[in-house]
Amino acid sequence: MRRALFHSLILVVLLVCQGQCDVVINEVLANEPDGETLLEWFELYNSSGTANLSYYELRVVSGSQDTTFIINASLNEGNYFVIARDSVRFEEHYGDSSGTWNDVPSENYGLRQAGIRLTNTGGSVSIRHIMTGVTSELVWSSSGGDGISWERVEPESDLVGQSTDPSGSTPGRINSGTKLPIDLALEAVEPSLVDPFTRITFRIVNVGTTDISDATLDLYYLDLAEPDSLGFQIGSDPVGAVDTGNTILLMGQYELSGALDSLVAVVALANDDRPADNRMVFTAPGPGFPPIVISEFLANPSGALDAEWVELKNISGEAINLEGWQIGDSEALGTIVSVPLMFQPAAYLVLTDSLIAFEDFYVDFDGVLIEPPTWPTLNNTGDVVRLVDPFGLEIDRFSYDSGFDDNHTWGRGESEDRQDDWGRSEEPGGSPGESNTVRFSDDVEGRLEITIEPRIFSPDGDGLEDATVIKIKSPGSGGKVLKLYDSRGRLVRTFEDGAQDLSEQYVWNGTSDTGARLPIGIYILYFEVAGMDSAKRTIVIAR
CATH class of the missing domain: 2.60.40.1930 (Macroglobulin (MG2) domain)
Incomplete structure (x- = not known):
């Protein structure tokens, strides 16, 4: 009986591990996107054998938390398993939001919920085999980028860095830093306006281990109704030969339809092992750019006026959704609104650091007034006012060396011959929400x-x-x-x-x-x- 029991125990251990199982902590998302803490998670990866995870002890040390737990699940060779703070929210964000995990091919990895708390600024997650003592640990000591994970460069490597995947992380997928045989990446897009054409420079890098010569660069309009699909094709050009490790620049000149068009660039390559880095959505300037301008601002409020403000004007012929647009100075940018807000043609819109203080002074103001969640304080002694779209394209900017006294504002000229020129408002307090009256110079000669x-x-x-x-x-x-x-x-x-x-x-x-x-x-x-x-x-x- 003892002999039979011994053989049975050996059989169980072999089924569990089939030799040496190499389960590692492969990726951690501690700095969740947009501060949504329910999206914290970490990922396991098994590079050999079939692992019974009930034989592994998981430990999370982060902030005041020091938690150890075990999960009952198996992890096959070459597969991933995610431990999430909230599995429902994880499925909504990273899955198909059906309420069920594993119901579509992209949800082909394990998912389990656990009461973890991952601090942005530092912590560690480790896994230890309770019989062999073999341990894998991933440590981070800074916040990194918002919504960007910490990942191993290779599963067997101790090198850890920030994910470079366009989505910010790769749960259930090969890490962004892991080299693959065929991997041609679209690294950057730089649009500029050479009136009346739009010039776009594309930076393409062969980050794989194989030389490539048969890719094309395709450019499309973004289908706003279905952002994951492609709209009308603008152009297609051969990329040419790109040896492994090399970078090439392609430049194209296009005649776009609007002042600010949303586009999709795709590096088309058959059998690319990492298609996620082949595509980039961006905005590009076209005829009539910019569609929105900074029209007037007050950087040095005084006396009864205790509110800084910036006025925008829509000079295009179309309504523009300001969701995700940012206003900023030389050091920082802040989101104007995070929900849809249509800015009508020829209309003005005023942004301020204090609704109450603004309305107390401008009692007759009846225009659109917004107090953004964060405000870039405008320096009295000189600064930059910047307007940036959701894709990071700077739409307009104005630099000044000093603010004016007595609540005079900086204003842009409204007439056709002076619409690029700035000066001091004629009246104290300026003209928020209305056409500017500007004094450009006290030298009449x-x-x-x-x-x-x-x-x-x-x-x-x-x-x-x-x-x-x-x-x-x-x-x-x-x-x-x-x-x-x-x-x-x-x-x-x-x-x-x-x-x-x-x-x-x-x-x-x-x-x-x-x-x-x-x-x-x-x-x-x-x-x-x-x-x-x-x-x-x-x-x-x-x-």
Whole structure:
């Protein structure tokens, strides 16, 4: 009897592990998307054998929590298993939201709920075989990106980093850092407006282990009714040969239909082992860009007025949904609204840091007024006001060196010949929700003039249009600022910063302040006379 029992026990152990089972903590999502704590989870992966997870002890150490537990489930070789804080919410977010797990092919991995609490700023999750003592642990010590997981580069590796998957994590899938044989990734898209065309640069990287030569780059309009599908195809171009580890840049020029179009770029490659990184949704500027402008703002409220505010104007002919749009300064951005909000054509909309303080001062205001959840405090001594769409494209910006006294605002010109120029409001308090009345200069003898020739140039060393010449005629004697920004709002070149006198001309050869050659694209030249005029002009580097 004892002999039979012994053989039975050996049989059970062999069925459980079939030799050495390598179960690891493969991925952890502690910094859940949008602060939704119910979406915290961690993932197990088994690289060999068939593991009975009841023989493994799981431990979560995070914040004040130190929890140990066991789950009853099996995990086959090459499979994944997710332990979620809330399995119902996990299925809604990562599954098909049917209320049932494993009812569609994409839900082909294990899922179990446990009372875990994962702190963003640091913690550890470990798994230990209760018989062999073999342990796997994943440790994180910072928050990382919102909704972005910590993952092993390879299941057998101790290297841990942030997921680079477009969705932020890969539950039930191969980690984003794991090399696969065929993996051509669309890494970045850079759109710019070269009126009347839209120029888009695509950065494509072969992150796999196989050289590739048969891919195409396809561009579509986004079908807003079905975002996961593809709309009308705009173009298709061969990618060409891309050896493993190499990066190529493709540039296309397109004639789009609207001022701001939602597009989908797809690297089409048969048998790609990681299709998730082949697709990117983005917005691109077209004719009539920008559709919305920053029209007026108050950065230095005083006296009875205790509210900063920024006014937007829809200058397009269409209603625009502001859900997910952001307003910000030089350091931070904050979401305007997180629910659908249609901004009507030719309408104004005012954003403020305090509804109560604004309405106490502007008692007759009857327009659209919004207090965003977070507000980028505008510095009195100079700052940047930025408007960014949900895809990260900067729609408009204005830089200023100082705010005005006595509640005078910075305002944009409304007439056709001055709609790119800024000045001081005629009246204290400005004109929120109404057409601006702006004083551009107290020097009646002169008007600001900026000439750029050529506006589109190609600094490629061929001796033809390798530089552009900037000339400025400016009224007033205040400090003058002349700076250049890229299409993402980053400062790349400073020509003047507070100078009293301007040079006769400025020759720009397409390099940054450090002398680095800047990439092709659209650049914004910003000029300001302190307390008076300001203006923006575009310059394009082509090849």
